[in-house]
Amino acid sequence: MVHALQEIHRALVPNGVLIDLRPLSNNWPLEVIVDEQTSLAGPVDDSPGLPDDEAANSAIAQAGREGWFIREREGTFDFLWYWDSLAEMESGFANDPSWAGFVSLPAETAARAHALTNTYHEARVRLRLHMHIARWRKR
Numbered sequence: 241m242v243h244a245l246q247e248i249h250r251a252l253v254p255n256g257v258l259i260d261l262r263p264l265s266n267n268w269p270l271e272v273i274v275d276e277q278t279s280l281a282g283p284v285d286d287s288p289g290l291p292d293d294e295a296a297n298s299a300i301a302q303a304g305r306e307g308w309f310i311r312e313r314e315g316t317f318d319f320l321w322y323w324d325s326l327a328e329m330e331s332g333f334a335n336d337p338s339w340a341g342f343v344s345l346p347a348e349t350a351a352r353a354h355a356l357t358n359t360y361h362e363a364r365v366r367l368r369l370h371m372h373i374a375r376w377r378k379r
């Protein structure tokens with residue numbers, strides 16, 4: 241990752257901006273929404289992403305220490321990702337290689353989500369991803 245940041249630094253115009261935007265692994269809550277009411281089904285398991293989070297944090301910190309970039313701002317926010325059904329979400333996870341081995345639905349969370357969505361015909365599901373955002377300026 242440090243090499244990629246070095247290449248970004250090389251390619252950026254003087255005083256250019258790097259935006260670091262990524263989801264943070266923290267067992268995102270899976271929620272079931274029916275008529276403006278939200279019920280928590282439980283957390284998904286996104287722990288395989290923790291090493292990536294740590295590597296990204298380490299790489300950007302090293303780029304700062306090397307003097308390639310100066311952090312101007314940093315923060316977090318929630319990103320809400322909706323599906324029309326639990327089956328649609330599960331199918332997306334199963335058929336998208338970028339999710340393979342990264343996010344899984346624990347049995348307890350899946351059982352609760354299925355119970356909630358089977359009870360309500362118009363139920364939608366969503367994940368509440370915790371996002372990191374930082375703005376870095378090229379030195």
